Amino acid sequence: MNNHIVSIGTANPGNPVPQFQIGEFMKMAHGLDTQESRKLNFVYRQTGIENRFSVIEDFNFVNPEKFSFFPKNKELKPFPSTKMRMGLFEKSALTLATRAVDDCLSKTHIQAKEITHLILVSCTGMFAPGLDLEIIHELGFRNDVERYAIHFMGCYAAFNAIKLADRICDSDPGAKVLVLAIELCTIHFQKDYTEDNLLANAIFGDGAAAALVRRQPVGLKIKKYHSRVFKEGESDMAWSIGDFGFEMRLSKYVPDLLHKGLNEILGYLEEVFQLSKIKNFAIHPGGKQILQKVENAFQITPEQNLHSHEILKAFGNMSSATILFVLKKWLLDPESKGDILAMGFGPGLTLETLLLEK
Numbered sequence: 500m501n502n503h504i505v506s507i508g509t510a511n512p513g514n515p516v517p518q519f520q521i522g523e524f525m526k527m528a529h530g531l532d533t534q535e536s537r538k539l540n541f542v543y544r545q546t547g548i549e550n551r552f553s554v555i556e557d558f559n560f561v562n563p564e565k566f567s568f569f570p571k572n573k574e575l576k577p578f579p580s581t582k583m584r585m586g587l588f589e590k591s592a593l594t595l596a597t598r599a600v601d602d603c604l605s606k607t608h609i610q611a612k613e614i615t616h617l618i619l620v621s622c623t624g625m626f627a628p629g630l631d632l633e634i635i636h637e638l639g640f641r642n643d644v645e646r647y648a649i650h651f652m653g654c655y656a657a658f659n660a661i662k663l664a665d666r667i668c669d670s671d672p673g674a675k676v677l678v679l680a681i682e683l684c685t686i687h688f689q690k691d692y693t694e695d696n697l698l699a700n701a702i703f704g705d706g707a708a709a710a711l712v713r714r715q716p717v718g719l720k721i722k723k724y725h726s727r728v729f730k731e732g733e734s735d736m737a738w739s740i741g742d743f744g745f746e747m748r749l750s751k752y753v754p755d756l757l758h759k760g761l762n763e764i765l766g767y768l769e770e771v772f773q774l775s776k777i778k779n780f781a782i783h784p785g786g787k788q789i790l791q792k793v794e795n796a797f798q799i800t801p802e803q804n805l806h807s808h809e810i811l812k813a814f815g816n817m818s819s820a821t822i823l824f825v826l827k828k829w830l831l832d833p834e835s836k837g838d839i840l841a842m843g844f845g846p847g848l849t850l851e852t853l854l855l856e857k
Contacts, residue, residue, distance in 0.1 A: 505607060506607045508598075508708065511552035516547055526561075551704030585626060596709075600677065612823070614641070618648075620820075624650075632852050655844055658841070676715045678712060680823055684705055708827070725772075753789070754788040755792070756848060774797065781855075783825070807825050809828065
């Protein structure tokens with residue numbers, strides 16, 4: 500392998516929304532009393548998140564008269580249907596995607612018309628003919644560009660896109676592959692006050708990221724990767740399509756299940772990746788506890804995984820796009836060099852590991 504992630508671009512919708520402000524919206528939307536409001540405040544303080552982004556401006560307000568997407572009443576009735584949410588995805592995704600692609604390509608000498616392959620990643624929205632075709636027409640990609648779509652795989656999906664890009668570059672040394680992950684997680688807000696919804700509503704945000712992969716010795720070299728499924732966590736992290744958006748199952752036991760699974764395969768990770776010799780880590784910031792559990796399992800410090808904490812703090816969990824935000828930090832970090840171990844998690848319970856070298 501001599502393929503590299505040579506550039507990464509990112510984009511977010513609107514202005515950052517403070518975490519405490521989203522909490523105030525949630526108290527109103529859930530109709531919480533004083534005791535439950537204190538519980539929500541505690542959960543939000545423990546997330547390690549200061550700001551998130553959303554294509555829905557309503558999260559800035561507690562006065563329903565200011566809402567533009569949700570109904571203008573505190574009961575949020577009639578609650579937006581899946582069709583309405585997919586309509587918002589279709590309306591909003593192109594602008595965000597083109598900003599991420601422009602940011603990515605602006606750091607290179609590659610123009611949009613030179614892209615040979617486009618890999619679109621999303622688990623929060625889809626339609627046909629599709630966002631990929633809109634991007635091709637909007638940005639002037641070639642009409643014969645090869646297109647691939649990775650949908651509904653969750654937070655680890657960008658790892659699969661990078662692996663696919665690597666395989667493409669192996670088979671075609673002249674390939675210029677653009678990976679684009681776009682996630683509008685907040686359009687799937689659920690108002691039923693359950694533990695799963697409380698956790699999901701507390702951490703997810705919106706964002707897009709684009710990465711250019713090609714056979715060029717610049718950026719982050721793709722060295723090795725590995726996949727692993729832990730069946731025990733199958734019911735603790737999942738997506739399903741409901742009448743009112745995509746419904747997230749996110750058990751509070753996920754960090755512990757992940758910690759247990761990692762401990763089971765530490766020996767294998769050491770054998771394959773020489774884990775103990777790696778200084779820099781890019782762990783998917785699925786939540787503060789997940790970062791802590793991984794760091795504990797690997798016996799590393801938060802400083803070795805610093806950029807993951809920074810992204811979580813500033814953006815929250817943007818599902819599949821998040822790891823590209825983290826890798827962009829490593830790519831631009833003037834002090835970093837050597838191996839970087841990236842790791843992502845998602846429904847399954849699935850673990851993806853990617854070894855890069857800067």
